[in-house]
Every structure is written in structure tokens, then in C-alpha cells.
Amino acid sequence: MHAERRFWSTLAIALISLAVSSRAAADTPWNKIAIFQRIESDPDKSYPLTEREGPWVIMVASFSGDKAAEQAQELVVELRSRYKLHAYTHEVDFDFSKDVKSQGSQGFHRRRMRYQVEKMTEIAVMVGNFTSFDDPQAQRTLKKIRGLEPDCLDTEKRFKAGKAEYRTLANLRRMQQEVNRMVGLEDYARGALGHAFLTTNPFLPDDYFAPKGLDAVVLEMNAPVKYSLLDCPGRYSCKVATFKGTVLIDQKLIEEVENGKKLPSRLEEAALKAHELTMALRAKGYEAYEFHDRYMSMVTVGSFNAVGTPRPDGQIELDPRLHALMETFSAEKKIVAGKAAKVGDPKTLLQIPFDVQALPIEVPHRPINSAYQRSLTSSR
Numbered sequence: 001m002h003a004e005r006r007f008w009s010t011l012a013i014a015l016i017s018l019a020v021s022s023r024a025a026a027d028t029p030w031n032k033i034a035i036f037q038r039i040e041s042d043p044d045k046s047y048p049l050t051e052r053e054g055p056w057v058i059m060v061a062s063f064s065g066d067k068a069a070e071q072a073q074e075l076v077v078e079l080r081s082r083y084k085l086h087a088y089t090h091e092v093d094f095d096f097s098k099d100v101k102s103q104g105s106q107g108f109h110r111r112r113m114r115y116q117v118e119k120m121t122e123i124a125v126m127v128g129n130f131t132s133f134d135d136p137q138a139q140r141t142l143k144k145i146r147g148l149e150p151d152c153l154d155t156e157k158r159f160k161a162g163k164a165e166y167r168t169l170a171n172l173r174r175m176q177q178e179v180n181r182m183v184g185l186e187d188y189a190r191g192a193l194g195h196a197f198l199t200t201n202p203f204l205p206d207d208y209f210a211p212k213g214l215d216a217v218v219l220e221m222n223a224p225v226k227y228s229l230l231d232c233p234g235r236y237s238c239k240v241a242t243f244k245g246t247v248l249i250d251q252k253l254i255e256e257v258e259n260g261k262k263l264p265s266r267l268e269e270a271a272l273k274a275h276e277l278t279m280a281l282r283a284k285g286y287e288a289y290e291f292h293d294r295y296m297s298m299v300t301v302g303s304f305n306a307v308g309t310p311r312p313d314g315q316i317e318l319d320p321r322l323h324a325l326m327e328t329f330s331a332e333k334k335i336v337a338g339k340a341a342k343v344g345d346p347k348t349l350l351q352i353p354f355d356v357q358a359l360p361i362e363v364p365h366r367p368i369n370s371a372y373q374r375s376l377t378s379s380r
Contacts, residue, residue: 053128234303
């Protein structure tokens with residue numbers, strides 16, 4: 001009862017806030033709930049897909065024929081007005097008149113493939129604004145869409161109204177649904193949009209979908225660094241020193257750092273030591289780099305495309321240059337006959353200690369999609 005009372009109190013407060021300020025309404029989490037959303041659905045207005053509709057979209061249906069655009073528009077408007085979904089159209093032109101490669105007994109060669117239609121335009125209807133394939137909202141919306149039965153896709157209603165059906169392979173899919181029901185697969189593609197699926201936004205380049213890697217805060221931390229590990233040309237480097245600071249996980253603190261506030265003292269101290277050691281190593285002729293993240297800073301030396309070469313026994317033969325660096329910066333090991341090696345004190349430079357054991361690490365790199373997103377934002 002108490003939990004239910006708290007819920008309704010929270011809802012009442014949210015609704016009051018919505019009434020007081022339209023801007024607050026735009027920012028409140030309640031606008032993610034369908035009954036609070038205001039999605040434009042003007043039948044006389046087009047809603048073309050652009051790169052601003054998120055990196056992931058749901059492919060709902062496609063249409064072809066002389067009135068494909070008309071039925072696609074009907075679906076977009078119904079998805080927006082009735083189901084409160086951000087629906088858009090996307091036009092794709094296909095040209096089958098060009099020569100294509102085909103494979104014969106003599107290998108690949110060019111030949112003219114004959115198609116019943118040499119050129120065709122399809123209109124796709126998509127629902128957008130999803131951040132990733134695993135976005136919970138995307139998965140919930142996809143499940144919802146697959147069970148929908150929009151009026152504009154009801155074949156019997158369309159025929160009675162004197163309208164034809166322009167969905168691509170619509171009849172074939174209806175036959176497949178009937179077969180699925182006959183063999184007991186009622187839950188498979190149960191709705192008129194049962195074949196909807198998640199896909200990438202066609203307006204974004206493939207590079208955008210490269211693994212994200214580092215987040216914006218870490219990139220910001222390393223932006224002013226002259227010898228940043230992010231600029232190391234190799235795939236691997238040798239980590240020689242690690243300096244731990246305060247863990248940076250508080251969202252408010254992260255926002256403050258993004259807005260130019262200084263790092264917390266311990267993290268700042270770790271970054272300063274890493275920077276001083278990097279510059280000292282550079283002065284001695286070493287290819288040194290520094291890197292900073294939310295909880296530590298580190299210094300590496302060297303640039304390698306591989307750690308070493310595989311041996312017949314399955315082990316890796318270390319690159320001699322990498323092995324030499326590990327020996328140079330690791331603590332001395334005292335060998336005593338009949339006993340385990342005893343590790344000495346860490347080596348130092350400018351009274352700044354190195355790690356007890358230098359180790360190879362994989363070099364982090366700036367994500368391509370981050371750079372693209374920044375360029376997109378700055379161009380608006």
C-alpha cells in the first residue's frame with residue numbers, strides 16, 4: 001500500500017510539473033510513457049527518415065507500386081496517431097539494368113542479368129530513435145510492433161474501400177502466417193507487422209557502428225595530452241607505471257568534469273605523476289605515452305603491432321624489443337639457489353616509482369563513431 005501510494009503521489013507531482021512548464025515536460029522521464037507523448041501525425045505532412053532518428057531503427061514494412069507512397073504514408077500516420085510511435089518513411093531506388101558479376105565454370109565474369117523490372121522504387125516505413133540493438137526500449141517496441149494490426153494494412157477493408165495492397169510480398173507473408181498457424185506456430189509473426197526487425201539507420205556510415213570503446217569523459221580527460229596513448233600508432237605498448245586515484249563514477253561529478261571543473265585531488269595527483277614521468281622518459285629518448293581514465297593514470301613505452309610470434313608449443317615468443325622494455329622497467333629479481341626469485345623494490349625516475357612488473361597492453365583508440373557524432377553535432 002505504501003509503495004502504491006508513493007507511486008500515485010509521484011505521478012501526481014509529475015503531472016503538475018507537466019502542466020506548469022512545457023520545457024519541463026520535454027525533459028521529464030514521463031514523456032517516454034505513451035500516454036504522455038505528443039507525436040505529430042499530420043496526414044498532409046511527410047516524415048522522412050534522417051540521421052537524426054537514432055543509429056538504430058525498426059524496419060516495419062516496405063511498399064512498392066504506383067501508390068506505394070500513399071499506403072506507406074497511411075501506415076506512418078496510423079503508427080504515430082494510434083500507437084504513439086515515431087514512424088518515418090525511407091525511399092530506396094533499385095536499378096537492375098546494370099551488368100552484374102556471375103559465377104560460371106570459368107570463374108567470375110560480367111553478364112547481363114534479366115529482370116522482369118529493370119528499375120523499382122520501394123518505400124520503407126521505419127520506427128526510430130533507438131540508441132543500440134540492445135536498447136530495452138527498442139526491444140519492447142519491436143515486440144509491440146510485431147503484434148500490431150493497423151487498419152491501413154487490413155486487406156479486406158482496403159478492398160471494400162477500393163484500395164489495392166502495395167506491401168512488398170504481402171500475399172506471400174500472409175500464406176506463410178497461415179502455414180505457421182496450421183503447424184502450431186501461432187506466435188511466430190502473429191501480426192500484420194510480424195516480420196519487423198531492428199536494423200541500422202541507413203543514413204549513418206558503417207564506421208559509426210564500430211565498437212564504441214572509450215566514453216566521452218575519458219576522451220575529454222585525454223584531449224589535452226601531448227603524448228597520449230590514444231595516438232600510439234601500434235596495437236600494443238608496454239605499461240611501465242600505474243597511478244591510482246579516486247574512482248570517477250558519480251554522474252554529477254562526471255558532468256562537472258565535462259564542463260571544465262578540475263579533477264578530484266587524488267585523480268589529479270595520479271594524472272600529474274603520469275605526465276611528469278612521461279615527459280621525463282621522453283627526455284631520455286623513450287617513446288613514452290600517458291593515458292588517464294575514471295580511476296587511474298598510466299604510462300607506457302613503445303609501440304608494437306604484435307606482442308610476439310606463436311611457437312609450436314602454443315606459447316608466444318615475445319618481441320625482443322618488448323621483452324627488453326619489460327626487463328628495463330620491472331623491479332630487479334634476486335635469484336637465490338633453491339628458493340623462489342625475490343622481487344626487489346620498484347625502480348624510480350624523478351622519485352616516481354615504476355610498476356613492479358612491466359606488462360604489454362593493448363592500445364585504446366578513439367572510436368570512429370565518437371568522432372562522427374561530434375562532427376554531426378557541430379554541423380547542426
